[in-house]
Amino acid sequence: MKESKTAIFLPGIGYHNDKPLLYYTRMLAQSHGYRVIEISFTGFDRGIKGNAEKMRAAADLAARQTEEFLRGEEIGHNVLFVSKSIGTVAAAVFQKEHGINGRNIFFTPLEDTFRVLAHSGDISNYYSSLKSAHPTDSSYSDNFGRSGEADFPPGLSDQEKEAAVPVSGIAAHEMVAHETHEMEAIDPDSSLSAREREITVPVSGIAFHGTGDPWAETEVIKEGCARAGITLYITEEANHSMETRDALRDIHILQEVIGKCEEYLNSIQ
DSSP states (O other), X not given: OXXXXXXXXXXXXXXXXXXXXXXXXXXXXXXXXXXXXXXXXXXXXXXXXXXXXXXXXXXXXXXXXXXXXXXTOOOOSSEEEEEETHHHHHHHHHHHXXXXXXXXXXXXXXXXXXXXXXOOSOXXXXXXGOSXXXXXXXXXXXXXXXXXXXXXXXXXXXXXHHHTSOOSOOOEEESOSSTTOOEEEEOOOTTOOHHHHHHHOXXXXXXXXXXXXXXXXHHHHHHHHHHHTOEEEEETTOOTTSOOXXXXXXXXHHHHHHHHHHHXXXXXX
16 A cells, blocks of 8 residues: 655745745645645744844744644655745754654755754754854854854764864756756765765755845855755745745746756655
């Protein structure tokens, strides 16, 4: 008997499940035979962007509400997580906590998403241990050693910290050499050692990011995706909603994004 497929949707703070990226991906998932579970988050504080403490609280809240929402659900092993923004952090936490090697579509992931994926210890109450969670905060330092002393999450051994130092050679190429195409594909870095992948690769999937996204730095997202083995699609000038304020261009971007999601779902049948 063929195992049933489940697609779990985790929205953003203001980007709900009825917004275009999630709405059309849900239609795709249903057309591919997935049973859809849509999570709704509530209770977020205002003024989260740029505030490290509020970002930690929001991420922890989303993770706890995901756990509560999915308690008692028969998820199975054939599961797809479709997540947006803060939902990408909650998706990562849930998969880490439950040992799920899930498949993922990450829409505009946050830098904390990759901190969770790189964390090797107990993920419970993880956010209380973070110094900061957003680059606009003055105390921010990223985990990838891009400048100064790397700020690693707790629980990493010296060997794991050494393995977490970024490597060079992220493979990048134009998705299609044609002016009507918006996205650039960044392939995962094949030069990572087996030990590095053992530490940092609990999930698989694809991710979408815009260079105009004020919630995450493009270079950090590139490095996080490369380290996690996730194919990243980058759209120039797109914001945190993968939009540019140009209606016709935004429709075209949406078409390309959903097209890549369709390709991904076809590849994991």
